[in-house]
Structures are given as C-alpha cells and as structure tokens.
Amino acid sequence: MQYDVVIVGAGQGGAYAAIQLRQQGFEGTVALVGRESEPPYERPPLSKEYMLGDKEWERLLIRPATFWADKGIELLLSTEVTSVAAEAREVTLQDGRTIGFGELIWATGGDPRPLSCPGADLQGVHAVRTRADADAILAELAGVERVAIVGGGYIGLEAAAVLRKLGKEVTLLEVLPRVLARVAGPQLSEFYEKEHRDHGVDLRTNTGVVEILGEGTVSGVRLSDDSVVLCQLVIVGIGIIPAVGPLLSAGAAGGNGVDVDQYCRTILPHVWAIGDCAAHANKFADGAVIRLESVQNANDMANCVAKAITGDPQPYGATPWFWSNQYDLKLQTVGLSTGHDQAVLRGDPATRSFSVLYLRGGKLIACDAVSMVKDYVQARKLVEEGTRIAPEDLADTSRPLKELDRL
Numbered sequence: 001m002q003y004d005v006v007i008v009g010a011g012q013g014g015a016y017a018a019i020q021l022r023q024q025g026f027e028g029t030v031a032l033v034g035r036e037s038e039p040p041y042e043r044p045p046l047s048k049e050y051m052l053g054d055k056e057w058e059r060l061l062i063r064p065a066t067f068w069a070d071k072g073i074e075l076l077l078s079t080e081v082t083s084v085a086a087e088a089r090e091v092t093l094q095d096g097r098t099i100g101f102g103e104l105i106w107a108t109g110g111d112p113r114p115l116s117c118p119g120a121d122l123q124g125v126h127a128v129r130t131r132a133d134a135d136a137i138l139a140e141l142a143g144v145e146r147v148a149i150v151g152g153g154y155i156g157l158e159a160a161a162v163l164r165k166l167g168k169e170v171t172l173l174e175v176l177p178r179v180l181a182r183v184a185g186p187q188l189s190e191f192y193e194k195e196h197r198d199h200g201v202d203l204r205t206n207t208g209v210v211e212i213l214g215e216g217t218v219s220g221v222r223l224s225d226d227s228v229v230l231c232q233l234v235i236v237g238i239g240i241i242p243a244v245g246p247l248l249s250a251g252a253a254g255g256n257g258v259d260v261d262q263y264c265r266t267i268l269p270h271v272w273a274i275g276d277c278a279a280h281a282n283k284f285a286d287g288a289v290i291r292l293e294s295v296q297n298a299n300d301m302a303n304c305v306a307k308a309i310t311g312d313p314q315p316y317g318a319t320p321w322f323w324s325n326q327y328d329l330k331l332q333t334v335g336l337s338t339g340h341d342q343a344v345l346r347g348d349p350a351t352r353s354f355s356v357l358y359l360r361g362g363k364l365i366a367c368d369a370v371s372m373v374k375d376y377v378q379a380r381k382l383v384e385e386g387t388r389i390a391p392e393d394l395a396d397t398s399r400p401l402k403e404l405d406r407l
Helices: 012-023 131-141 154-165 186-200 245-249 295-309 373-384
Strands: 002-008 032-035 072-078 079-083 091-095 098-106 110-112 146-148 169-173 200-204 207-214 218-221 229-230 233-236 240-242 257-259 272-273 278-281 322-325 328-334 342-348 353-360 363-370
Touching: 002 012, 002 328, 012 032, 012 295, 079 245, 098 295, 110 342, 131 233, 146 218, 146 229, 154 186, 154 322, 169 218, 186 200, 186 322, 186 342, 186 353, 186 363, 272 295, 328 373, 353 373, 363 373
Parallel strands: 002 032, 002 098, 032 072, 098 272, 146 169, 146 233, 169 200, 257 278
Antiparallel strands: 079 091, 091 098, 110 240, 207 218, 218 229, 322 328, 328 363, 342 353, 353 363
C-alpha cells in the first residue's frame, strides 16, 4: 500500500490533520492509522459528559462515520505502527504489512502512565484515556460504592466530580502538596480543593500510594502513611507517556516526546509530529521546549502541518487555552502560568466566580477564569500581547480587563 500522506494516530490531532488537508485542497491519497476500532472521536468528554450519560457515543464522533470515506480518507483501524523507515518512506504495522508514504504525520498522543506499585494490575484499576477505558469503568460502577482516584490533575478532579454526582464515595489522593500543582497557582488549587471537599470528596494531598490491595480484584489502597482506603475501584490519572517509540528508534530527536521545529517537522525527512507527543519551543513558555496536552494544541498543530504540506507554510504560534468542567463550574485558562513570579486574584473565590492572573517580569502571561467568561475572553488578547498592567489594577473588578491602563 502507498499513500501520499499517512497519519499515525486517529485521535484529535490525526483526525483534524486529515480534515485540514482536504479543506486546504489536498487531493492526494490519505490514510489514517488508529489503534482503536472506532472512528475518530473526542476524548475530553469521556471523563465528564460521557460517564454521566449526558452525551451519547455518537455525539463524541469528530465527524459522522461516513465522512471519512466521502472525503477519500482511508481509515486503517485496530492496528498501530511498530516501526518507521524514514529514508525508505515506509512504516510497518503490527501485522507485518508495510505502508509507503510521501509525508508522515505522527499524531499518536500518549499512553496513560501506570502506577508502579504492587497490585497496579488488579481488576478494577483503570485509566481514562479511551472509550474502552470509560466503558470498563461504567460496567463496574453498579457494584461499586467506594472509588479511590490517584492524581489531582484535571482528569482526577473531573472524574471525582462525576463520581460524586453518581452517588459514589470518593477519595482523591495527590502526592504533591496541592492539586493542579503543575498547571496553576496556589489560589486556584485551594479553591478546587475546597469545592471537592464541600461536595463530599475525601481529598488528601501529600499522600502517595504504595500498594493496591485485593485478591484478583481491588479491595483497597495502602497509602504512604500506612493507612488503608477501602474501595472497589481505582482510577489512575497521573499523566501520560508520549507514544513515540518507533520514531525515536528511527532516529528522531526527543525524549519526553519527539522534538519538532516551528513547522512541526521532526529531524527525519518528510516526517512531522503534532499534538500531545510533540515537544516544541513555545513562545508562551518563554521559549522553553514543552509538550502541550490539549485539544487546542492538537488542532492548531494539525492545521500548521496541513498548510506546510499544501504549500503555505506558517510557523506554529497558537495561543494555548484549556478548559475543565467540574460540578457546575467552568474553568477556562489562556496562556501558560509556568514560571510566573506573581499571581493576582481578581474577585472573591467565595462567590465561585473569579480569576487568577499570572505575571512574569511584569508581563501578563496567563489567566485562570472560574465561571468568569468575560475575564477569559478579554485576558486572551492581553496575554497574546504580553501586556503590562499594574497588579492593583488587575485586581480591580469594578473595571473590565480590556479597559485597564497599560504600563
């Protein structure tokens, strides 16, 4: 088999790369290789609306199932690429088939990082990365009263909110001193810790997991203080491992992901990488090489590569943005707060509607807006421009952000 473009990974980034190629007039052959049996679908709702039953499976599909054939995009599902021969422009699938390519787009994302403690492979220990993961959790929930969640990032917090709404007793365990420690400042962490505790979550920070207990199936979790949390189900949300092994074996640069340039090109000829697995120099991180795990990043990198392949190369420089729905709260984030040297609270967290604005060297670099859409929208332009505004003005809720005086 031979295709003009082979896209490896049928998640958000891979699907959007195929869509963008067609929208930008690419008429060559396109193949989309996916590990799962389902056509491309959205993953963020898995830990929220899908588990709650508020969003049916068909509504998660990125495009209707018939779209791909209609657009001449061949889906090669239930398989994965095991090796890449960049000079020969070939990839090998797990069943031994070889596929030739003109251009290769690597959009594999990553695999859930597993626990390394004893008992991590017991029945009842789950990640939330795929539809199969979510379905496996839902299949067990009827017989579950108590759930332990390992990890206080967005996945863990969203799962906790859903499970409390479903009436389960939830213990959330975070090894660091606060939740969201890697992505937000203390003010936001404190707010969400209080929210979850107010909703009945037994939330414990500075707490590690040393063993999953059970005979065949989970019965509890032994903690770093030697106490035991009884549970019948464990959800692990401690990050991902970028799925880039075949690319690195083929000679691509990288480690924590695969390194790409400003056009999302790897150092291998005719090989690109996008989405969660692509490590790139990001201007919103002060030029540091990072990976961004977000739908926004996957879509924007896909668009960048599609433009380059169709003869309109434009460097990637999209503004990072994220969101998280927990209980009746909507968190919207723009920019990257990593490395901030000042955080300004705008509004009162007790009202459950406020923002935290992050500065570095006097420049506004990020905003976390909790049920505060106007702040989020207006902060976006200020973050993009690296605006300087006095902290006391940023904290003044009587004036819209867009009307504040620049320094």
